Amino acid sequence: MGIKTRGNAMTDTGIQAPKGALLDGPGAAKKAEAPLIAQVAQQFGVSPLRQMRDIFSMRRGAQKLSGPEYYSLRLFDPDIAPTAKRAFLGQAGINALNTSMNPPVAVPTRAFVGNKLLYTQLLAQLGIGTSTTQALVSKFRDAGKLPILRSADDIATFLRETAQFPLFGKPHHGSLSEGSVRIDGRDGDTLRLGNGLTQDIAAFAEEVMDRYPGGFLMQTALDPHPDMAVIAGPSIGCVRIVTVNDGAGPTPAYAVWKLPAPAAMSDNFWQDGSLLAHIDLHSGEILTCVRGTGLKAERMADHPVSGAPMVGVTLPFWAETLKIAQDAHAVFPEFGVCGFDIAVTADGPKVLECNDNPSHMLYQIASGTGVTQPELAPTWDAVAQRQSKQVARLNAGTRKKR
Template identity: 30%
Template structure:
């Protein structure tokens, strides 16, 4: 009989705000309360507009690790949103629609996962079976699917709604998940229906590269590779390795037990690895399942990973902030997803000794914000000019009306 504890994730689980504990950790580092408050306030009003929770997340109270100038390089979510507003790009929405992005990448002959089917009431997916109803999903899972499968919403993020399905048991009419759980086909179809309005994908599960399997086990692990496209062209600025832990369905860092590792973009050397815990993060030295040591580790096939992501960047040159998730499989690197807004800047900063606000990124941000101000001024000038033109027209019409009314009436006698 299938287990009843299976459920597709509907929301992320992140540590709550625990300012008292965080302040105690900061004071234990020798940080005085007054100095702590002043520093947080200064960074809130500084170039990165860091919020207090971000300050504590990055542990910027550690003066031994971060100098005053380095702390100013960390980008906050508010500043990131301001940059996106200034850029006003369509790419965040385009990239979030997986069928559209897949069609674009396929057109550039870039390696992407195979999609076997898509559940949607009307929409189709090139090369995939259309599943227009719940009954179509049941038929596909029982008769047509090639297992194993990885399933996910077409417009999802943070690995919400995903499932890793190992096989189908026809006798029990249930699906076996990668973590050993069972779920009836009927129940799974019901849960997938929660995402049917936007679409739900059924993809062939990828197989990890043998070297990756030795490091993290028989699971797909992706690297978030952050590309900036400025006036000089695309450049790979940061890379963060999303490392799956013991019992997680996907490698996203918000899941407790998963890890995030900084990767040197030039060499592929792993620099620092943190594990997500119920309380926050903590450094780790080895993988909890395989025992692989992270110190001195170089990400396999790093040059091939970089080559693929730069090919992807060239396919979307007007997307200025690109957050690619790239997996190293037994067939080589594969583009899994693209965050058209660059993704959460936590990924590009948490495992590094500096933030993003430096070099080309800082120059790009400053130019974008300046251009936004100039555009706002130009819009105001146009509005004022249009207003004065309308008022002038009204005044002229009023004068003509007055002149007409003041003209004497002439009578003619027979």
């Protein structure tokens, strides 16, 4: 049995609501419950004992798959060949794979790239399209001529007097969109949020300062290219381009479009209602689109809310999107693998973030294939071999200095 296919259904589930204005992160994955195990046994003819054997087998070695990941990736499906199942990695296996391509000793710039303020400021100085930071919230950090908001009162004053809306706020360090918020505008002392809710300015300012006193960015929000907005709505859904460098220069490895849920302020797939599209690397054509995981996973040819076609559509500015990812990677060629989140706007692609430990789980869910499948495994191996040689050279140099 395959994933359910949907057409033009016009209903959708809501996203997980934050306690305040800022988005909460995803909860920890839960262990498989007995009803789920029984449901898989009934629907797919895979006995509970066989499920447990598969899980224990995939937990070992390079796969490092947990029980929840086994069900999330639908690896219980007997239609997936055993060799294809072995190409999937759990998050622990993904972390190990990325570390082999970005070993800390060979990539000392990881902390800099992970600093969203410094990284985007550097890209802007180099003429690489990126987001614009209007202000930085921080009790102790300075940022040259950039306005610094030291207190909740400073944040409130900025929002009332000098902010240019729409705004997008996010921690200057972090992942999975935790702490992010889109602010579409202001009505007096009330902020209009991108998810349709409102928030008092003073309460919002206190929340930001309480949760992120060390650094929170206030950036100009970007709008998606009209061709993409017709499909997925007004919120930015980043294209994730994973690039690699085996010593011959950065090249793209795969691409995924993260379509935000209808009422979402960001595009992370853990939010209910979000979708993932697998993109043909060479043409920019949407090959498949998936909503949900595990038994709830659905393949969709058309968007579940807008009804617009997705599969077969070619994303705009595709050649430029691939090039900007390669150009950004080339600024730090010591990285073996990078995951770039790129906003495709009417003015072209903009690099929003670089991930030195990209979650290949997005690719596995969107494509339905393991990240170490035959088309990609040689790429990872070549990069890891290059980095292994670099580590050996660096270690040999250190020994000589002693």
